[in-house]
Amino acid sequence: MKRYPQLRMLATIALLLLLPFAVGTMGNAWVRILDFALLYIMLALGLNIVVGFAGLLDLGYIAFYGVGAYTYALLASPQFGVHWPVWLILPLCAAIAGLFGALLGAPTLRLRGDYLAIVTLGFGEIIRIFLNNLNSPVNITNGPQGIASIDPIAVAGVSLSRTLNVFGFEVHGLYLYYYLFAFVALLIVVVSARLQDSRIGRAWVAIREDEVAAKACGINTRNVKLLAFAMGASFGGVAGGLFAGFQGFVSPESFSLLESIMVLCMVVIGGMGHIGGVIFGGLLLAVMPEIFRYSAVPAQQALFGKVVIDPESLRMLLFGLALIVVMLYRPAGLWPEPRHRRELAGKKS
């Protein structure tokens, strides 16, 4: 398989095309979960640039998702009465989120490690609190109620929220969103992979490994770090825009610290800096809680004859335990970057 890259690509594309139909046999709810998994994968790939490539621990990443989502929501909803087309808004989401990324990066460049982590965390909270409270004196974000009835995404005049009739086949909107998201996610994967092998990508890795040495080698560490922040943020912004169109509703509580932590877990559990690992991590952590959700009640009924523990609690409890167990047995992630793995195996400190 390795010797036939075209074949591999074809197989991947075929798998991506058929996946929702395979999943859809279990009900449309699972296609919806798949759509969300793709959004999470986009986020994880974006955060991977910041954390995995450049080694900058960012605990407020979800803020950029929020910025993207609110950009879309404000420009395509009755809130201000504007209804811009999606192809105009999405690049704008990326640009505005990227701007916020640079804005966060600029004052924090001198900070290292955990100081940076706490500042990014603070930044994420600031954005959320502003989204929550900017309904007075001028109503911009509609406060905690959020913005509703956002225009669905329309591609070539076809709204993705409705069931499409293709030659007598009924294709549900969830499938259409799936294809759009898969396309964008694939685009992000390609951009990430190309970036990784580029001059910039190597500069990021150099900074991650040793900032002083990188600087001595002539890398402009300030600009390159800013670029990492802005790039990662713009991916998050696009994902946010898609989320707003898909969901039709945004509110500040979708952008809490827990979500930032979730995305970070995807990156670390999958394998930091490794695109394949990050995709796997994103898929795993997006789908796993849902499996727990659907199996919690029947499993308890089978074991005890009644529901002993609230399924929502049980789901999160198992999730927390899974995080601990995975890290204890695979501290570098489930599918780490080969180069990273070599370093870890070679250095016994």
Add this chain to the structure above:
Amino acid sequence: METFIQQLFNGLTVGSIYALVALGYTMVYGILGLINFAHGDVVMIGAMVALSVTRPLVGVLPGPLVLLIGLVVAAVTCMLLGFTIERVAYRPLRKAPRLAPLITAIGISIVLQQLAMIIWGRGYHPVPTLLPGGMHDLLGAQINDLQLLIIATAAVTMVALMLLVNRTRLGRAMRATAENPEIAALMGVNINRVISATFVIGSALAALAGVMVSSHYGIAHYSMGFMLGLKAFTAAVLGGIGNLGGAMLGGILLGVIEALGAGYIGDLTGGVFGSNYQDVFAFIVLIVVLVFRPSGLMGERVSERA
């Protein structure tokens, strides 16, 4: 002026609690270089355990005694919990990549919150008032016994901790381990024991803070540890993480700034921003401080290390 003094005292009260929690973060960070994300939830467990113990005793025994019993039980529970957390989630990962223990810490935090939710439910629990609620008129501000007690207890605890770290054998071992674990081990320090002791002490402080914060606000909730932990960690970074004095200063400063900020923001901005921006204050102060002093107020400049 009265608002000023009133808010100053409120800030001092909350700030003392932040400082106690921040000490737990900073001690662990100083020795392991690890953000113990679960620390805020240990505070919550402390508050919840104390509440469960005291509730049936209210009216049976005198209030202060009940409070003391609750505090002791909570402290013992939290110490055991802290000890276990370190053993299970952090010790096996001491040589792992830096982010691995951070993720287990997050895992522990989630587990503790969900366990608390399963045991105590989702609701907000009212905390019984166990102390006579005498109000004192101090420089035109109203301050009650509980606030005075919180400030005094926090001060005494912090002095005791300083003595422990600077004057005792264990304290010297802790400082040596923080400086360089390998060399400390060569000098005959049992590092594992020192680290366990650090977690146990930090958790006892967390239990104390948990009882204080739930009595101060009169409410306990399974997710109360989260924001508190966040603020306390902010305070620890503000003061310079790894530095005990810094954590105390940072905590008190943060409490006072928040209280004054919440009290005055409406007047300052002509009513555009209200006190719902209180939480923003903490973080903006943090960012501004770190921009000008990247290693915190009292942190020493650390050299770059790979």
